[in-house]
Amino acid sequence: MINSSLKTLSAMLADKKISAVELAARYLDRIDALNPRLNAFITVDREKTLVEARAADARRAAGEDINMLGIPIAHKDIFCTDGWLTTCGSKMLGNFIAPYDATVISKFKQAGMVSLGKTNMDEFAMGSSNETSYFGPVKNPWDEAAVPGGSSGGSAAAVAARLAPAATGTDTGGSIRQPAALCGISGLKPTYGICSRYGMIAFASSLDQAGPMAPTAEDCALLMNVMAGFDERDSTSLEREKEDYTRDLDKPLAGLKIGLPKEFFFTEGLSAEVAQKIDGAIAEFKKLGAQMVEVSLPNMGLSVPVYYVLAPAEASSNLSRFDGVRYGHRTAEYRDLLDMYEKTRAEGFGAEVKRRIMIGTYVLSHGYYDAYYLQAQKIRRLIAADFAAAFKQCDVILGPTSPTPAFNAGEKASDPVAMYLSDIYTIAVNLAGLPGMSIPCGFSNDGRPIGVQLIGDLFSEARLLNAAHQYQLNTDWHTRIPEGLK
Amino acid sequence: MKWETVIGLEVHTQLTTHSKVFSGSSTAFGAEPNTQASAVDIALPGVLPVLNKGAVERAIKFGLAVGATINRVNIFDRKNYFYPDLPKGYQISQLAKPIIEFGSLKINVDGEEKTIRITRAHMEEDAGKSLHEDFHGMTGIDLNRAGTPLLEIVSEPDMRSSAEAVAYARALHNLVTWIGICDGNMQEGSFRVDANVSVRPVGQAEFGTRREIKNLNSFRFLQQAIDYEVRWQIETLEDGGRVQQATVLFDPETGETRMMRSKEDAHDYRYFPDPDLLPVKLDESWIESIRAAMPELPQAMRERFQREYGLSVYDATSLTSQLDAARFFTDTVSLAGEAQAKLVANWMQGEVSANLNREEKNIVDAPITPGLLADLIKRIADGTLSGKLAKQAFEGLWAGEGGVDAIIEARGLKQMSDSGAIEKIVDEVLAANQKSVEEFRAGKEKAFNALVGQVMKASKGKANPAQVNEILKRKLGA
Numbered sequence: 021m022i023n024s025s026l027k028t029l030s031a032m033l034a035d036k037k038i039s040a041v042e043l044a045a046r047y048l049d050r051i052d053a054l055n056p057r058l059n060a061f062i063t064v065d066r067e068k069t070l071v072e073a074r075a076a077d078a079r080r081a082a083g084e085d086i087n088m089l090g091i092p093i094a095h096k097d098i099f100c101t102d103g104w105l106t107t108c109g110s111k112m113l114g115n116f117i118a119p120y121d122a123t124v125i126s127k128f129k130q131a132g133m134v135s136l137g138k139t140n141m142d143e144f145a146m147g148s149s150n151e152t153s154y155f156g157p158v159k160n161p162w163d164e165a166a167v168p169g170g171s172s173g174g175s176a177a178a179v180a181a182r183l184a185p186a187a188t189g190t191d192t193g194g195s196i197r198q199p200a201a202l203c204g205i206s207g208l209k210p211t212y213g214i215c216s217r218y219g220m221i222a223f224a225s226s227l228d229q230a231g232p233m234a235p236t237a238e239d240c241a242l243l244m245n246v247m248a249g250f251d252e253r254d255s256t257s258l259e260r261e262k263e264d265y266t267r268d269l270d271k272p273l274a275g276l277k278i279g280l281p282k283e284f285f286f287t288e289g290l291s292a293e294v295a296q297k298i299d300g301a302i303a304e305f306k307k308l309g310a311q312m313v314e315v316s317l318p319n320m321g322l323s324v325p326v327y328y329v330l331a332p333a334e335a336s337s338n339l340s341r342f343d344g345v346r347y348g349h350r351t352a353e354y355r356d357l358l359d360m361y362e363k364t365r366a367e368g369f370g371a372e373v374k375r376r377i378m379i380g381t382y383v384l385s386h387g388y389y390d391a392y393y394l395q396a397q398k399i400r401r402l403i404a405a406d407f408a409a410a411f412k413q414c415d416v417i418l419g420p421t422s423p424t425p426a427f428n429a430g431e432k433a434s435d436p437v438a439m440y441l442s443d444i445y446t447i448a449v450n451l452a453g454l455p456g457m458s459i460p461c462g463f464s465n466d467g468r469p470i471g472v473q474l475i476g477d478l479f480s481e482a483r484l485l486n487a488a489h490q491y492q493l494n495t496d497w498h499t500r501i502p503e504g505l506k
Numbered sequence: 507m508k509w510e511t512v513i514g515l516e517v518h519t520q521l522t523t524h525s526k527v528f529s530g531s532s533t534a535f536g537a538e539p540n541t542q543a544s545a546v547d548i549a550l551p552g553v554l555p556v557l558n559k560g561a562v563e564r565a566i567k568f569g570l571a572v573g574a575t576i577n578r579v580n581i582f583d584r585k586n587y588f589y590p591d592l593p594k595g596y597q598i599s600q601l602a603k604p605i606i607e608f609g610s611l612k613i614n615v616d617g618e619e620k621t622i623r624i625t626r627a628h629m630e631e632d633a634g635k636s637l638h639e640d641f642h643g644m645t646g647i648d649l650n651r652a653g654t655p656l657l658e659i660v661s662e663p664d665m666r667s668s669a670e671a672v673a674y675a676r677a678l679h680n681l682v683t684w685i686g687i688c689d690g691n692m693q694e695g696s697f698r699v700d701a702n703v704s705v706r707p708v709g710q711a712e713f714g715t716r717r718e719i720k721n722l723n724s725f726r727f728l729q730q731a732i733d734y735e736v737r738w739q740i741e742t743l744e745d746g747g748r749v750q751q752a753t754v755l756f757d758p759e760t761g762e763t764r765m766m767r768s769k770e771d772a773h774d775y776r777y778f779p780d781p782d783l784l785p786v787k788l789d790e791s792w793i794e795s796i797r798a799a800m801p802e803l804p805q806a807m808r809e810r811f812q813r814e815y816g817l818s819v820y821d822a823t824s825l826t827s828q829l830d831a832a833r834f835f836t837d838t839v840s841l842a843g844e845a846q847a848k849l850v851a852n853w854m855q856g857e858v859s860a861n862l863n864r865e866e867k868n869i870v871d872a873p874i875t876p877g878l879l880a881d882l883i884k885r886i887a888d889g890t891l892s893g894k895l896a897k898q899a900f901e902g903l904w905a906g907e908g909g910v911d912a913i914i915e916a917r918g919l920k921q922m923s924d925s926g927a928i929e930k931i932v933d934e935v936l937a938a939n940q941k942s943v944e945e946f947r948a949g950k951e952k953a954f955n956a957l958v959g960q961v962m963k964a965s966k967g968k969a970n971p972a973q974v975n976e977i978l979k980r981k982l983g984a
Contacts, residue, residue, distance in 0.1 A: 099552075100550070100551060122552055217554060220552055221551040222552070222782075225782050255554065255555065255782060255783050255784055256781075334778075334781055336586075336776075337596050340594060340595020340596055341549045341593060342551075343595060345590045346549070346593065347551075357590065361588055384586070384776035385776060389777075393778060
């Protein structure tokens with residue numbers, strides 16, 4: 021049962037084979053049993069969850085029959101959730117009970133989905149290993165010595181260990197796709213502007229985007245149908261006609277042109293194991309009728325430095341509101357206002373957050389703005405133009421999600437640049453605002469999952485989900501669950 | 507050495523939208539602290555700004571009113587600094603691409619007209635307020651004002667005296683209230699002026715070092731602050747000192763300015779485009795519909811009053827100092843007839859204005875309406891009322907005693923135009939004032955006026971003065 025797809029769970033609920041309360045209780049029991057080992061959740065509140073589950077059952081009893089009604093889901097602790105502790109993985113918000121729901125959360129509530137709790141994450145979504153969380157690192161369910169990836173590591177680990185059938189994530193530079201790859205699940209970062217950012221605690225506003233994380237592409241499509249859509253409270257949200265993201269799932273892939281960027285395959289640091297599994301995925305797609313074409317993204321090499329100018333710049337400003345004045349952590353004793361600010365922020369933020377605030381403050385400073393921020397914005401446009409050119413030659417771009425399988429906890433924690441390079445394949449997608457997806461495509465020799473990344477042109481989520489779903493119909497990597505957690 | 511003063515003004519006008527510039531909270535003044543502060547205003551984690559179209563519309567109106575360039579694409583930036591009443595740790599403002607650039611406004615000082623260039627006007631949000639009293643050594647924060655829409659209007663350093671600065675500030679105040687984008691309430695901070703002041707030797711091309719006087723909330727303080735600052739700068743320079751760039755505050759108690767912070771303490775605001783807000787793109791047809799709905803502007807109306815009604819510069823300027831007064835004037839003229847425009851102007855400048863001042867009322871709250879004033883003017887024009895009697899009738903109108911004719915009747919104010927009756931009074935007056943008659947015949951013109959006065963007095967002011975004059979002259983053989 022714990023390996024049931026959302027479609028199956030939906031049918032079981034509709035057929036009254038199980039109630040929403042029973043379903044939620046099963047996952048809550050599993051969380052109680054396994055979370056102490058994995059630390060995938062920051063907050064679990066059985067009673068709150070059951071209240072939501074009872075409400076879903078009442079709605080069904082009242083005759084409502086919508087497909088996600090009563091299905092449980094875990095939410096990344098970056099989403100404000102009315103009445104729930106919402107920490108963003110930081111001591112700064114260690115006491116913050118959100119007084120409102122993020123738009124994405126209220127959409128899931130309207131659909132009748134039941135919150136299982138708030139998942140662990142890198143502090144303010146800054147990290148690629150979940151080691152920067154104030155609430156302790158998350159363990160990779162496939163190998164507890166390994167990191168789950170980040171920043172949506174708690175969501176990825178929760179889904180991989182089937183502590184939840186699905187979870188929300190957010191992706192600023194790879195934070196859905198990289199942990200999905202490292203934990204052996206599916207994750208989609210939609211086109212920028214598809215999911216509302218209202219109520220999602222901002223890291224880098226021009227890059228942040230919410231998306232689904234679940235075992236399969238089909239699950240992700242069903243979740244997208246709930247969470248996507250225009251929101252007048254988010255000025256960057258796109259006003260488009262409502263889409264059914266499942267509409268193309270069953271299309272055959274014959275004639276699909278898959279672009280293979282040469283830069284993806286000759287990167288320093290790409291592990292042989294990952295390269296081999298990607299080759300396997302290419303072979304599989306060929307069997308399904310796809311054609312491979314070589315494409316080029318000449319500026320991709322600049323994406324990491326560009327990202328580490330722009331994202332910290334926006335973050336340094338976005339995180340200014342955490343000043344101890346109105347909510348969140350405030351230092352116990354202080355002499356004056358400046359002392360209060362300094363101590364509050366020194367105590368409330370962890371090392372990685374401080375590092376990025378300092379980088380961001382520096383690149384926006386008088387005399388450096390033109391050299392760093394403006395220059396980075398120019399290169400960002402070049403990177404977007406590279407993708408636009410590539411999509412004239414192909415429908416979908418394929419490559420690795422992460423250069424390596426999950427690395428060991430502590431391995432890169434003291435080397436920020438090495439850590440930053442683990443997002444080398446995902447970052448350019450955020451800079452260009454494009455949709456990207458990671459799906460499982462094998463395991464390393466020591467049993468750690470490997471993901472393949474599919475990147476689409478703007479608004480081509482349905483096509484990515486189609487390609488991923490067809491691949492998953494012919495492979496079984498996505499159905500595997502870690503031994504010992506079954 | 508002779509010195510020249512150079513002044514540029516930055517004026518923060520609070521726009522008249524009902525809700526805030528980036529949230530739906532009310533902008534009403536005077537509510538209990540923090541009762542008009544939503545999740546967006548207090549900058550809870552995760553909230554996002556959404557631009558109030560009404561603020562943009564008002565900015566466009568201003569741009570049209572000062573003949574400025576309206577930037578079809580304009581951009582909101584973040585101005586980053588920490589302060590407890592700045593909830594996000596940054597203010598949303600416009601730096602590189604403001605909505606309005608390159609406008610101008612005409613001012614009039616001692617009959618001399620001068621054009622002041624407006625560099626730019628940009629939209630931004632106001633901060634909250636820090637309350638330093640009543641909290642036992644702590645500071646209270648009230649975020650009701652946070653997010654209130656402002657249009658900051660920046661002039662070129664085109665003014666050369668405090669009088670010009672005040673004239674510009676008044677003209678601007680007149681304009682923004684006229685077009686309805688600002689209520690102009692200076693006590694409540696709806697119109698706040700910062701003055702950049704410097705001095706230089708007459709003839710020198712480069713500007714001197716300026717100091718900025720912050721937050722002047724009355725025209726009187728603006729004048730006093732500049733006058734003090736100019737004296738201080740000249741004295742400092744003449745004593746061999748240097749003026750350092752600084753921000754200063756004006757203390758109305760002492761009438762002096764004092765330094766708040768020097769240039770060295772200036773913040774690095776780390777401006778960058780706000781990624782939460784898209785560039786504002788203005789639709790041509792929207793601008794055109796705003797243009798079409800613009801009222802006639804004070805300057806155009808002033809010139810029209812001079813041209814069409816032959817009013818003096820003084821009268822025309824005074825009548826267009828406030829939209830309500832101008833409307834009262836044009837409404838009255840249209841009822842009384844254009845030929846009476848000058849008379850209407852005189853009455854508005856005279857009795858109406860005096861009564862309003864005495865009772866501290868606005869013209870819209872006056873007991874007299876354009877209809878009543880027009881009726882009064884008509885009775886003067888048709889000879890029913892003399893000027894003197896008309897004043898009494900006006901008192902009746904102001905006191906709410908009814909219509910003009912009813913008051914004339916009730917108060918017995920009808921002018922005596924029966925020449926037989928007047929002649930009789932004249933004869934009596936001549937008989938009783940032989941001394942004045944002789945003086946007049948001896949060439950004393952003044953004696954004639956004394957006789958007119960006596961006739962008017964004897965008729966209890968009702969005799970038609972023109973007829974009195976005519977009859978007297980005839981009788982005296984003049």
